Amino acid sequence: MKNQVLSALSTTLAALAIALPAAAQNGDGNLVIKAGKVITNAGETLENGTIVIQNGRITAVGKDIEYPWNAQVREFPDAVAFPGFVEAHTTRGMDRANENIDVAAFLNVRDSIDPVNFYYEDALRAGITTINVQQGADCVVGGMGYVVKPVGMTVEQMTVRPNSGLAMSASPKRGKSRATQAQALRRAFDDLHRYLDETVQEKKEGKDYATREAMFQGREPDEETAKGRPMTGSAWKVEGLELVPRWELDEKQAPLLSVVEGKTRVFLFCGSPMEVMTALSIASENGFLHRTVLVLDNSCWKAADAIAERGVPVVLDPNLMYVERDPLTGEEQRTFVPKVFQDKGIEFALRSAGNSGQSLWYQAAICMANGLTREQAIAATTTVPAKLLGLGDRVGSLEKGKDGNVVLFSGDPLSVRSFVQNVVIEGNLVYDRATDTRAMHLDSGAQPDNTAPYDPNGDWKPHCCDDPTHEHVVKTDEGEDPQEVEEAPAKKHNHPVDGDKDGDKDKDADKQGEDK
Amino acid sequence: MMTPGLLLSLALGVGAPAAGTYYADVVYTGDGQTLERCAVTVADGKITALTPGVSPKDDAVRVKAITPGMIDLSARVANSPYSVEETYEVTPDFRVANTLDLFDVTWERHLQSGVTTVMASPYDDNCIGGLSVVLKTGGAKDVEKRTVRADAALRGAFGSQPSSRNHPAYGAPDDIFSRRPTTRMGVEWEWRKSFFDALYAQGELDAGTKVLRRALTGELPVFAQAWATQDVRTAVFLVEEMKAEGDAKMRLIVDCGAEAWREPELLVRSGAAVVLAPYDHDGRTTDGAFYALESAKTLTDLGVTVALSSHYAAGPGSVLGAQAGYAMRGGLTFDQALAAVTINPARLAGVDDRVGSLAVGKDADLALWNGTPFELSSRVVGVVLDGDLVVAPE
């Protein structure tokens, strides 16, 4: 009997999931989320589902599942749980995005990311939990990017994946034309090739020289084992690179070598269809086409056939509608860019625009309106960017083993009426709209105490003369009695407004509004 | 790819002109009714029947939802300085209808986004720019033929725009812009002077004064741009001053009103209506006004008539339908949002006898949607204007 009671009690406890006093909100990465609706983005949508996160990873998703008795549980009965959006490419969130010199492959955004940049705060507000920060397009070859989460006070805390890819641009840097940009891009790789040739040659000669010297001096030549690795480029190779230890290579050239060897992802920006052609040819000439992700301007859909032919994935411009005026008829022709890529079977990810309204949920919604299915639109902001960043097994959906990044919406994630209510990143609740003062301000203009600098309208009160029932009293300095001010007698007007031309008998003596 | 609507309309406009039947899973009439599986029958350019509970024929045009063609009172179709008379700051009797270029792309953009009726107003470089006109966004390339209501409102602006091109004369005046007003208070002064002069004018009245008198009686609504709080106040106080001064009954419609949410009581008190500007996501907008998301809701809950506008309708997130979506995001119900883009603007412009809702006898102006109207995940895929399918769903 006692056992029965006990077992019943323990079952009830487990089923009821009594919330224990919560530990610190941002803490240990252990959380159980119960939501009115759970969209896993992996096929299932659950009513009243549960997500169990331990040590920052999802360990279970389902209905009525078990979880540790002492787990912290948060219930959101009216919310819709959804995986965090993935931003495939952004140049925001850091100090200036570009350097002056053409080839700056040795740079890394980790030295530039600013954890308190407004962009990260806004990302949370829009439900974006994974962000690939890359250098901007005003370069020939830029530096390395990082994949970060929008929480943390240091870059290390924010890092999800370091060195996500090297930035490059086929689009002219300031001061260059398209031709000189292509020239510079090719030259970067030609210079690398030449540098490697020279370095290997030097090493070989050094070795030969050492051999001759030893022979002259009557010693056995030193048996130096090659400390380097042979080059593994798929388009071109420099034989003998194993003679050169990798650490001896110029740090400015080493990242490019890594690219040619296919070891580094490349984010190649193209601002026009012809630049896509240039980009594709340079990438295949140098053996990194299979690691390339094209970051496109919205005119580049015209080169979609060439992209489809080579099976290269792309990241699309936030402006999804391409508008062109026919030079002869003056008519506007509109092309919905993602549809072109979808129809040609090209993998594409979407990007959020620069303002707070046109975030990833918005881009996905617009795609749905213009011919893509809901699944395709959502994939372009979750699973596809995750895959492009090599994080396909970590983010993009609510599945066992993936990161505990969950966004709780007040309704359907793609509905214009829904807001992000809460965000959980790696099992920690990091955003709550109820305490988001900027959101409050944008919604209703409210200025919560101590949250804004001086508001010129903050202590405005209606001027007393506007209220006809208010007694007109002039306040004076302290000590004096308030005095009444005599007002001029109310004017009587004899001209009915509706144009009585004859009524000019009783004109007013002092008219207002004299002539200039 | 969307093909130019006119070509397609030629292809599909077979049979009787300005006639047809359109089916939708849901028809929102704009006057409170929601009709399921409904057919809208159209003949001779007018709606002849609304029949719920029917199944469409195989080759019929069938969409997810139909709403009345939307109405944009601040459509900015005459958005160039050429549409306002520069030599004077107050030109009440000038008609913007005389300057309209129907070949401008803005008309097609509005039409494609489901806006079938717009109010064209003079550009706001003048304090009082002239008379606005309400017209259809498609049809013959003839202003007369498209006009739904001529001289529908007296247009003007408060704030900094009318004074922005003027400058004080440094030394001697060197062009016509060396003139008053150069400040906000100068703009207000021009308004007050104009109306006071009109009030006390004697003898033979000139054309401008006659128009101003019509505004004073309330026959002609005053449609004034006012972004910031102080401009909204100025507009309302002017109306109240004229009431006190000469028993005027001016009807005020505030255009843009981004900070109208700050002092909604003023609007309630004066009976003014508001045509809200397109939503700016980051708050701070023109003339430094702060545009709160809940503006539409705040005003509607207090009984102020609210209409929405999209200005030049560029981009899928800025069209009038999307503005209704943002208004819902800010708290309006679906029916309130629908009214704000259909019957409310129709009433304000005085054209609700012809447009603004789906009712037998009204103009056959329909917006055909591929999903729930005003959600960003759906859009207008077809437009019927005066009974003709001018934009065909693909």
Added chain:
Amino acid sequence: MNSSASWPALAGLVCALSLPAVGRAAAATSPPQDAPVYVVRAAKVVTRPGHVLENAAVLVRNGRIERVAQDLAVPEGAQVIEGAVVCAGFIDPWSCLGVDASVLEDRSPDAATRTADGLDLFTADHVREECLAAGVTSARVQGGYRAGTCGLAAFVRVDPTLDTTEGAVIDEPCLAMSAGLSIDMGPSFRRMPDGSFQIDSGDRPIDVFDRVSAVERVVSQIETGRQYREAQVEYRYELEEWQKAIDEKAKELEKDFKKAKKDREKEIEKAKEKGKEFKDERYKEDKKPREPKYDAEREQLARVAEGELPLVVEVHRAAELRNLLKGTASFQRLRLVIAGGTEALTCADELAERQIPVIVWPSLAGPNGSDEFDGRDLALAGNLAAKGVPVLLGSGGRQGTDTRDLPLLAALAVGHGLDAQKAFEALTLGAARTFDQAHRVGSVEVGKDADLLVLDAMPFEPGSAVRYVLTGGRLAITPEN
């Protein structure tokens, strides 16, 4: 009848001999194997300038001219096109059709910048249509006309259906430079009444010192290229020598190794006994000669200096022209082409002697304001040709749409004294030869690309309208469109 019967045989032989020359790596554009076959018949087939075949036909297959004969049998499935006159498509040797605006206006290209990288093949296709309808089927396009060194030109096929550089660019046939143009002088400064300076972003008029240095710049660049090549050749010889010597030395060392080893061990012993530290004997050998640093620009300048690549220099005024001719006289292999040459008549004798082609731009625009040329004389082409200077006709390379007007401009030149035959040659084979494209375009001969025009009358005769145009074997223009 006999002579005319043997003509086609001879003509065929001649055509066979002028088959594609090997050498330049040309980007291939071959239409798919199932492209339509055409037989173009006409009362007059102008096979090359000055040679007309009466009542002949041209067989076009797979983008090439397969046969030209008077008794051509029409193969099954071939489409027959009838006309009055057939000739080769016109070539614009001085054009900027399809060059992206940023590249055209670029002030900072160098000798290795390729116009081919700066083409925009997606926009302005209607202009390409118009060029074809006017009869222009290929063009040498050049960017960077505002700069001193404009970069490498691209020889392109004018065809709106070509969307890739590989498809459209046939070759990169020359380097271009300019000397003495005010448009390359960049922004100037104006002093305002209040003492401040205002940047006038228009072009600065050129002064005497600039003129002198402009020509010097061109000449010195060619010299740089020559020296670069020389240094490379020298290096190769030096390297060979050094390598030989080193190899010999290595052999010697190998031979003496055993002895050297023993000696060393002995020395080590000795040193140990004496308690001294052992030091190896220093080894000396000749240093390897250093390779001249690779420089992409100098590579191109070297090709120019050695005559592998023609050099087009835009120059107008007599003083610069004279200096340029003087300065380049010592480069024996240089292939110089003058573009513009408004005052070239003053040097006509030397140009004729050195057979330096001049690309004339017959323009109605009159004198160019800031350069104050003595006048764009429409009779220039005729006058130069009369003096024996090889004359080409181009559309000026300032605006892409001007290429469409080239046949009209050529007609203007003919009207002002240029022999019609010479004009026709300038537009076809002359331009092709100057830019090393004669193996592919420029005449109606077997093996060449099928760039054909069907006209109503001989070129430059009244009523000579273009009816049909084939570009690379594709029927692009018909009377209907």
